[in-house]
Amino acid sequence: PLSESEGEFVAGLRDSLGFVAVLDGRLVGSVRVRPAGRSLHVARLSVAPDAQGRGIGAALLAQAETAAPADEALLFTGHLSAGNLRLYTRAGYVEQRRQRVDDAVVLVYLRKDLSGAGPA
Numbered sequence: 001p002l003s004e005s006e007g008e009f010v011a012g013l014r015d016s017l018g019f020v021a022v023l024d025g026r027l028v029g030s031v032r033v034r035p036a037g038r039s040l041h042v043a044r045l046s047v048a049p050d051a052q053g054r055g056i057g058a059a060l061l062a063q064a065e066t067a068a069p070a071d072e073a074l075l076f077t078g079h080l081s082a083g084n085l086r087l088y089t090r091a092g093y094v095e096q097r098r099q100r101v102d103d104a105v106v107l108v109y110l111r112k113d114l115s116g117a118g119p120a
Contacts, residue, residue, distance in 0.1 A: 012043075019063045021047070021056045031060040035068035040114070042075040045084075057087050071115040079106035088112075 004012070012032065021029035028051035032044045042064045047057045065073050077084040079098065085108065093110035100106050 016043075017064075017067045019060055019067075021051075021060055023051055023054075023056070029056045029060050031064045033064040033067040035070065038069075038071040040065065040067055040070040040073045042073055045075075052083075058091060061087070061091050065112070065114060071113070073112040073114055074109070076107045076109045079108050 016032045016034040018030060018032050020027055029047040030044065031042065034041045034043070042061065045057060045060055075088065075093065077088070088110050091112065093112045096109045096111050098106050098108055
């Protein structure tokens with residue numbers, strides 16, 4: 001899993017927007033999105049394990065895609081994150097490339113067209 005220090009976390013929020021999901025008064029999910037030109041960079045989508053399968057991740061992802069006017073949404077996940085890859089594919093994301101980080105980790109980069117013009 002990705003990790004970051006408290007300082008890195010706070011710095012990452014300075015140029016990002018965050019959305020959370022609350023269920024019965026409990027924080028059960030969150031996502032971060034950073035507008036960059038006509039792109040939205042979606043990151044750190046997470047849902048508490050016991051709250052998964054309720055559409056919370058899909059709802060957070062849809063909210064992130066409306067964070068700012070954009071032509072595309074971009075994100076990445078690990079190649080072994082089958083649940084994430086299914087969610088992103090169902091939401092209209094298309095794999096663009098893979099990048100090997102080390103012997104165990106391959107990052108999968110995905111893109112979703114938000115312009116209404118279709119896949120690029």
